[in-house]
Amino acid sequence: MPVGTIDPHEEHEVHEQQRLLGDVDPSLTDATDVARLLDVDPRRGLASGEARRRLEKFGPNELASAPPVPKWKKFFQQFQDPLVYLLLVATGISLVAWFIERFHGDATGEGAEALPFDAIVIVIILIVNAILGYIQEAKAEQAVNALSEMTAPQTNVLRDGHVQRINTVDVVPGDILVLGEGDTVSADGRLFAAASLRIAEASLTGESVPVGKKPDTLASAKALGDRANMVFNGTSVTQGTGRAIVTGTGMNTQVGKIADLLASTEDDTSPLQKEMNRVSKVLGIAVCIIAVVVLIALACMEGFHSAQDVIDSLLLAVSLAVAAVPEGLAAILTVVLALGVQRMAAHHAIVKKLHSVETLGSASVICSDKTGTLTRNEMTVERVVTPSGEVELTGTGYAPEGSMINLDGSPVSDDVRHEVIATLGAGILANDGELREGDRPGKWDVVGDPTEVSLIVAGKKVRAGRQYGHFQRVAEIPFTSERKRMSVICQDTTEGGELTVFAKGAPDVLLSYCNRIAVDGGAIRPLTEGDRQTILDTVERLSREAYRTLGEAFRPLETNRLADVPGVRANAAGQVTDIADQADAIETGLVWNGMVGIIDPPRTEVRDAVAEAHRAGIRTVMITGDHPLTAARIASDLGIIRRDGAALTGEELDELAARGDAAFDKATSEVSVYARVAPEHKLKIVESLQRQGNIVAMTGDGVNDAPAVKSADIGVAMGITGTEVTKESAKMILADDNFSTIVAAVREGRNIFDNIRKFLRYLLSSNVGEVFTVFGGVMLAGFLGISVPGSEGVTVPLLATQLLWINLLTDAAPALAMGVDPSTEDVMNRRPRKLTDRVIDGEMWSDIIFIGIVMALVTLIGMDMHLSGGLFTDRSLDAVGHEAQMTEARTMGFTILVFAQLFNALASRSHYESAFKGFFANKWLWGAILLSIVLQLLVIYVPFLNTAFGTVPLEPGAWLECICLSVFVLIASELRKIYLRARRGMKRLD
Template sequence: MDDRIIDPSALNREPHVEPADAEESKEVKAQEALLHDVDPSLASADEVAEALNVDTHTGLSSEEAKRRLEKFGANELASAPPVPKWKKFLQQFQDPLVYLLLAATAISLVAWIIEKVNAAPGAEGGEALPFDAIVIVLILIVNAVLGYVQEAKADEAVNALSEMTAPTSNVLRNGRVERIATTDIVPGDVLVLGEGDTVPADGRLFAAASLRIAEASLTGESVPVGKKPETLEKAKALGDRSNMVFNGTSVTQGTGRAIVTGTGMNTQVGKIADLLQSTEDDTTPLQKEMNHVSKILGIAVCIIAVVVLVALAVLEGFHSVHDVIDSLLLAVSLAVAAVPEGLATILTVVLALGVQRMAAHHAIVKKLHSVETLGSASVICSDKTGTLTRNEMTVERVVVPSGEVELTGTGYAPEGDMVSLNGDAVPENIAQEVYATLGAGTLANDGELREGPKPGTWEIVGDPTEVSLVVAARKTHADKRFHHFTRVAEIPFTSERKRMSVITKNDTDSGKLTVFAKGAPDVLLSYCDRIFVNGAVRKLTEGDRQDILKKVEELSREAYRTLGEAYRPLETASLSEVPGIRTNAAGDVSDISEQADVIEHQLVWTGMVGIIDPPRVEVRDAVAEAHRAGVRTVMITGDHPLTAARIASDLGIIEQGGKALTGDELDSMDEKQLDKATSEVSVYARVAPEHKLKIVESLQRQGNIAAMTGDGVNDAPAVKAADIGVAMGITGTEVTKQSAKMILADDNFSTIVAAVREGRGIFDNIRKFLRYLLSSNVGEVFTVFLGVVLAGFLGIKNPDSVGVTVPLLATQLLWINLLTDAAPALAMGVDPTTEDVMNRKPRKLTDRVIDGAMWGDIVYIGLIMAIVTLIGMDMHLSGGVFTDRSVDALGHDAQMVEARTMGFTILVFAQLFNAIASRSHLQSAFKGLFSNKWLWGAIALSIVLQLLVIYVPWLNTAFGTTPLPPMAWLECIGLAAIVLVASEIRKIFLRMRATH
């Protein structure tokens, strides 16, 4: 044995022997020796506890745990170093569309240099500075800053959600079981492990009951490994260290307690942590489509630019350097017009804000892209207990062989009385049978009830159904009649077995062993051959069985969940002496959980309890809303079929008198029959977790987008396989939470429906701002394209000049895209959910975000924008169609500056009117016109910015603008409003077509 583990003097516990810092240093060294240099599996649990200075009965104190956390650090794997802020800022420029703008900047700069070089001697040679290039670069920098800030905020939102979903673990501290953040676990902590838990750190077991742990993630062993606390005689491979538990593995069965010997990077998984750091974020379907749209726009504008330039070269030819410069500036303008700057940033921010809103309503979405799937859900498969019901399990009825009693009081407060159904006093023989039944239920139990921090409040630990038995036993004081029984072994409850048994020793009867069991009455009854009645045990007759099963059906019809209780005296003080028990070569009893056939037979039936868990009041409305939205609700429960059907009909999931399909019936079906059944049946009872997976896969084969709720460890495969895996935040196991895409903080079904509604609203808002941004950019492209092609017709081109004249400058277009587009787009991302969002069928994941109808909107509005912009310019130019204005003393160039300012302003206001119109594809913009205060704030901000660029002198120079007279503003607003009018006319025709 390694003395570094077992030598208690190494810890130097006595404070008077050494100064405090020296004592602390030695203790840390001793603990670090255990953590790094030795194998705890070769030491006894007592020796490990002594070396780590912990009492396994009380655990560490809060103060000691805090001190160790400071010494050893958080229990987490070292992550990849954070990306430096400067690098994140530069990443804002890593976009094909930004590259296009940078190319446009270079072209603009080259054009300015060529113009300066080719200027006639003594002439000014055009602009003193390359204003176009400077402004484009400045605006790109501003855009990068805005993008960086917004993405930082989105990251903060996602990190906040991560903290909400951070794993927690049960540890023994201050003499009581506490649930703490896994990152706060320290060496020496006592882990309290149960089925469904993820092991949060490496540890040495000192107690285990039928404990089995899945270690495939670490050792590759596909079958869960049985664990025992016995000390190993020699060093073994990782997968054979049966007295150790390891970080990241999961408990599939049983319970156990272990002393933490390694945390964070000092765990076995920490040694391979580098392999876990190479993961990259997946590109979501929505992001892929946005990238596709950006590429299409970039390619389209390049093609348009080439076509225009070739056409100009053929029709007019390039006669001078100025012609080349003008053509290059045209390419710059087209590039700037096509690029929706900030699109990716706005998309991320809108998703993050939506996910934050969901979290505020108890739906914690772990990944932003899950929002896309949520809005498409067509089936929600839900557990009954705690999700459709209140999860305030209360034992109301106790049925024993001699009669039946009722327990008063509700909830978890152990306050109430035992009364007969007719109001008379409970006879002594019935009372004795009730005590036996509740005593068996509270012993075969892992639940715990304890008083809360405030007097009169109660907290539960464990399964609510088990805690309800503890509460019932306390109400009748049955627990005090059985306090002398001490648990020595356990055969845990599993979904397949539907029962649980414990082996106890009777401290008042020479330590003799007794088995206590509880489970589904119809299942447990099959293992009973005797019955406790009138204070004596007799043979269980067939008539007794039929009476019990008949009572089960009666209680189930009244929506009671039933649990049967039984016991069996083993008549020995040693498990090894029980007839049929298997032992190993050393004479020790083999894993008792594998010997249920020996223990769980010849049981004595004592009675059963009826537990009520009333439906949540709000769930019926949520189910109705889901049905209205084309989302089917499916109930899956382990309860009796009659109970399931009663609750389902009460909630509106099925019609009154509807039937439930059982797990046995599902097993008897082939794939074709199963698909037919799942397409019709909405209630499943007496099902095991593997049936959940079958149901999900069947629904998915039919083209459904399925959400599946789960809490137990065996639910994890179904939750992971579902399109939207939903874990219970209160009762859910860590394994299930890790498999899920969403966690319900309140375990409430109505929260799922609210999340679907929110998901649809978020997706609607994404489509709104995409419609707005893309139609605005298409409008700019049409303005530039048509303005060049029709330049002579509209009076844009000076008849006395040659070459190309662009209707709007690149800097003006960039100003529109960055400042007057971004704010309204963001505001539309938080637009209130429309009334009809849950009145339409679910969207298919294969449906395009930007479909044909939306492209029709985009092109139609873009064309209207271009037309009204060019009309406004034409009205301020000589030689135009609408106004043949005479060339004044300032000449055509001065007119062009004013006309450009008009076109620039009209386009800005046209896009603001478009923001109002784009909130719905069909609904009138005037319906709920002022419901989004953020949008009106963004419009006001855009107007102020436009006024600045027109009336601030140095901005006039930078953006080629000039102050406008008051009458010009009426023209601008009047022409821009045509966009809203045109949109309303189109919506009227679309609504008329939709109704026919």
Template sequence: MRVFAREQIPAFSQLCPLWSCGMSERIVEEVEPVPASAAGPEPVQPQSPQELKEVRAQQQLLTDVDPSLTDADKVAQLLQVDPNTGLSSAEAKRRLEKFGPNELASAPPVPKWKKFLQQFQDPLVYLLLAATVISLIAWFIERGHGGDGEALPFDAIVIVLILIVNAVLGYVQEAKAEQAVSALSEMTAPQTNVLRDGRIQCINTTDVVPGDIVVLAEGDTVSADGRLFAAASLRIAEASLTGESVPVSKKPETLASAKALGDRSNMIFNGTSVTQGTGRAIITGTGMNTQVGKIADLLQSTEDEATPLQKEMNHVSKILGIAVCIIAAVVLLALALMEGFRSVDDVIESLLLAVSLAVAAVPEGLATILTVVLALGVQRMAEHHAIVKKLHSVETLGSASVICSDKTGTLTKNEMTVERVVTASGEVAITGTGYAPEGDMIGTDGSAVPEDVRHEVISTLGAGYLANDGELREGDKPGSWQVIGDPTEVSLVVAARKVHADRQYHRFQRVAEIPFTSERKRMSIIAQDSTDAGNLTVFAKGAPDVLLAFCNRIAVNGGAVRPLTEGDRQRILKTVEKLSNEAYRTLGEAYRPLETASLATVPGIRTNAAGQPTDIAEQADVIEHDLIWNGMVGIIDPPRVEVRDAVAEAHRAGVRTVMITGDHPLTAARIASDLGIIKPDEQALTGEELDQLSADGNTQAFDKATSQVSVYARVAPEHKLKIVESLQRQGNIVAMTGDGVNDAPAVKSADIGVAMGITGTEVTKESAKMILADDNFSTIVAAVREGRNIFDNIRKFLRYLLSSNVGEVFTVFGGVMLAGFLGISQPGAQGVTVPLLATQLLWINLLTDAAPALAMGVDPSTEDVMNRKPRKLTDRVIDGQMWGDIIYIGIIMALVTLIGMDMHLDGGLFTDRSVEAMGHAAQMTEARTMGFTILVFAQLFNALCSRSHYQSAFRGLFANKWLWGAIALSIVLQLFVIYIPGLNLAFGTTPLPATAWLECIGLAAIVLVASEIRKIFLRAMRK
């Protein structure tokens, strides 16, 4: 199972000890570098008898001992690891070499020689090989009849050489594309948090070894099988392994008897995902020694399915192939009826004609060029922080019509700062910005804070400091700070340190936790007071309107407690509304003394047979009641400066921006208004209101709301999924951002699932098609722009390739059917005379398919790329307009080519000068050389024309330097094939005089003139 993890992003490093923080998510701003010993420890020395004994003990555990029935301490002893410090880097390297990387066995890589031979596995190649055989037969027959034919079968030799050259080009291009995809895979390589050298480090999942201590948190994907020895409200989704749809509660207690896989509650398994809580486990099996490894045969990779674009290209190729077969049949039938086949040579030449038509019709390198252009585009996106996991997702990106985005960290800076604290006695401002714990409390008017208010503020921030999974550490550089955990929680830690609340509440040690979930919208911890006979206290924080419902008392006058009245509730809710209107995110804080030192004696607590409390997380109803309201904090997260421009650009492009957040509706509406997502007078729709719209199961009202509303607040994960599905029902192509594990269903269901690279969990990244390396909304819009440009460029080179090849088909067809009128065949001549040889057509395709088409694949974006409506996925890549371009240019190409040939033959329609009496064969060679060269130059002019359906070729004429380089290379190669004796003999060409070059360029330029005239007409029609 492959997951996309914390790639080259400042994501996270060390995690706080499980027993002191129990984090639900871990996000830090700077990665603590792994020590040199971890990156490259000293060479492994020969194993001593003691080391061999240890390895045998480890292997015994892996094969003979059931870890679920073995005490965790015994497992650690057998694996020779200290759970408090983990393995040393040197020992981990030894085990990695001993047990191998932590990955499933995969099919051996395809040898290079086999990949090269695969380039010949194409029906067109088979057709050309058949042409080679026919050409050899014709040569043998001609030699056998004592004719004065060529000494060598040049046609056959050239066809084989060109096939080889084309195969080499295809092999090289595909290799580059594979390297590009491989580079992206390395950027998104899965990683795992392990305890090594006494510190928690983030390592590649493939480097996990038996005996490693893994640290688990919500959203992580389990990287190997292991035995739990510590857990806090840990739940793991094991549907990928056991089929159990409900996450399984995990506990470290040793099982009394052997259980089925789904009932081994003290074990973790490779490929499963953490949905809640935290834990630590000793790895007992890696790679093929995991449960997933045992069923690896069921996980064999399947062949990649062709993308929609590739399917359409295959469809186009089939259409062209059928059309050519029909044309060839018509031509052969007409020739048979008019002239008849008098000899074997006539039959062979007729078959070669059919082959020439097929060669002319289908661009040989189309599939390879398409793959390379997509790969190059994906690489460019990665450079701009948008990591696309699948090449074909680029097609969807350019079609996005709605972008659903979370607020925090994507539309805003994710630099949460507590600026307001409101208690029963007053409101204060907290000074200082960012994560540096430097500041103090002052009155909102700048005055000094009364002592009773100061006491209440410290009590409020103290509760938030304890009911917290975040951590603030000083960085390596002076003045730098390392943030671990959710930025909102870290902002409470920073605020508590500013007013020294952390010092007063440091005496409390956490003993149990009821974790935050998006459904509960609150979190509680139970802490023991070391100075008050060890008594326990509940500290809680959460959405004020939610937490207030669990409070029946309020702290006032610097520490006194009285009943919470209805007036108090209304005043608190009005304050919430006031702060929300000022774009603050609000969090309420509360507490309750339990007046006992043991959880087992708390009234209502359920215990097991040993008298120990069962999972506290499942007993929230017993703990979270009769709370004492402390106060609330107002937290600000300013919008990103660049996002407003990105939203405006998206709107110009017809892409609607939708904000979906768990914040208060007024906060969401204020931020959305500031960013230009909605107008100032528009309101947010809440999750509760969404439930009412869909209460009767009728989706019409729901769909009507989602078609009009662009801001959603107080939503749960299931609401996100419903919003995405509703927008899709309306025909939208939806991009959906997400970071938490609960966002994964909506992200996966969206047409373009976008995971956050910094704050995103492993599960969300696995579900997404794209990962934002900087968590910035602007990057999504930039990716849409790049996706549109890539799609535009694909259309450009398709217009170019197909019109050029259609021109070749019309040239061959017209040259054969009108041979007598054009002077291509002389009166009384027998057999078929083709205007251009198959080798010449192959050479043209080799020149004009590869380099210019690839150059057009990196063409700069046009000015209007973000000024038009999104493309629908149902729209054809090659639509009616493009087919009009293709056929129009193809006809012009054929006409100028045949005219140029006619001008160098006796008896033609357009001959404007006498042709020297040098024999028809010599004249035909010169005429073919003219037609050959005119067609090459016509296609090079066509490369300039094909960059736009409407825009003149002279606008941005020199914007693409690669295209001009490809044109120059094609001209030089054409000169080689005409003037180098060996090549002109092989390709049936002859050196041309200078005047002939003027004719070639002049006639070929008619393609450019004709295209410009058509574009002028189209622009006038559009206006």
């Protein structure tokens, strides 16, 4: 949204916020004093009622936007179009012609129209067209606004003592921001807790490298980029965790203060938009050439003998322009895309930009993470393996109900029970997740990573909290995708306050930091090579059984002061403020507890979705950080690879990359499962697939996925588990984190694109038919009896007002209805289209021109049948009789052209398939056809409309002629489709 000037109300809100802290600089003030000034308890956050009161007082947390465009201005913008200017010129020419005829034709003015009906009708139609365009744009704008609300950024805050996820616009001064890797900072704030926190501030300061953040109070004022204890609106967390007190929101943030320097950027023009611009340009050039040719031909054949001849010729040129250009094309395209995107949103696929739909329908590879997308993301700890044995935990999902049993069903020994509790105890302490009982019995709310929550659930099942509930966290070394482990330092609040390190992580990684092992119910002895091999063998076995494994370890620090731990650095006051940067001193000499096996079963619907994608020529690729055997097992269960298929690891990808792009591309063209990969591997895989000419969709949730998601042709973010950074990078958001939703969105994208081609075929062939009718009618006027032999001047076969009526009403309704045509059976049985393919290709142009010629022929034949001196008649009439006859013939041609276009609407639903296949499938199209027929009847039988549009009532016999001639458009189309299907069948045989 573009940034605008602050209105007086917003300026008042800014001043109100500034009064909260007065002249206090938060970076130079202790965090507890900042909390006191903002009247908030950092341990509980604001109360919900107080947050609502502050929101009303200080306003929403958003930058001042440009003032909305008034409705009246939006309406008049409908007239800012070159075609409208052309029609206004036509109006002026019509007024001049009427004025000359009325007041300078003869002394009495008899025979001239009392009012300039042509000019009046053109103006009325322009107003009606503007109203329809305004309504259509308003609907499309509403659809886009609805999607914006669905994709509104959210923020974790501490309120009422609990972490809550709220819309970013609802953040208020005094809120406690809970920051984690991948979050976008939603307001300016003063840090009071941080662990390995690094924030990318390039958008604000220009600093390209993420900045380390610490809560220490600054000794002196610093430049914006050096305020290490402050976080700023619009920046993003790249590593670690932290908590900050919000000191400013909206226009009172640093971004708000420099809002006038922010410029709104224009959206890139999509291939579809470029194609529409190209088509409009081609049509404009073509019609100008045709108009010039006609005018030159008329000047050479008949000459211009009076001002009236010049005026008539100019009106003819205007008629050709009106006939060539489908006025409502842009509005119809926008509405069809908006409706399609709304349908996608109803099925949990939220597309952020309308024109991304065409890219979505062209996807040839879908790269997906495993957890949550291909699987249920209902992580459950089923196995716990300790040095003394292996047990199974019963119960599934997040309900903490279940028990501990041996694999053979026998009771668990005391030693093993003790080791299991110790293993899970470490898991629930080295944990940032949260499990809460929901608002109804049996419902549990999960906050944080599902894997971490599964450890909490398992710990509750064995009541590990009873033995480890007295430990209180005092420091943290957070998990990162590079470290693959997390450690916390906890203080025992019952006995001497001694400190203990608890760690969890990938077993093979965590094991390398262990030199001891807890056995026989808790006895500690040195870790042998045999122990290491046994543990790694167990990891491999569990991975083959599709379990995700996590190792657990601990280390007693034997002191109650962190500064006394060997190797830990402290300041002069004995305080340790950078423990997260001292992992080497803390994560050493760990004691191995055991490991857990976590299962996340595949989604039942995903296998069918993968099969459907395969039929559609779309390859599915799994990219995960899990063990290769786990990844291969899940992939084979889902049909992504065969049972004997293998996964390629990150290390193997590095070896391939060292050999060059050719070796890397060859591997990615053949392998569909990648395991133990780092963020840079995901990006390399996407780029490699793109080099091979694929249109790549890439799913992601974490901040480490953002580069690959942004680089992909279709970046897809997880709506439930996805970070704000990834959502901002993506073009589509999955509200349900389900892979099958991606395939459904591709299907919908293909259908939308098919429908766009349908109504383009319909509109353009209909308009080409109008151009050929006007062009042929003028050039063959004498042969067809349109002009009286020996007469002077130009007689147009159809009036500009009639052509406008056709384009405005009988074109728009069917085209809109075709935009919501049901998908065809083969929509997912064909290869993806390439983005380089033309929306309107050579075959489609030939179809458009063929139908246009047929339409013009039947229209001119129908007119000729009601004119003397033509091909089918040989009656001679004087000029007065010919004028009346011409009015009837125009009415015939006008009506035949309308009905021919309605039959063309039925024929245009497919380039190959018969119109009678699914003949009544689109009820909206039949409604549009019925509406067009009723409107045409009004023009023919309502007297004042007769005068306005130059029509006369038709006899029943004339109606029979109209139907018989116009239906020939459908017959010709069916014959052409039979030929095309036969030719395509012969090519397949070859």
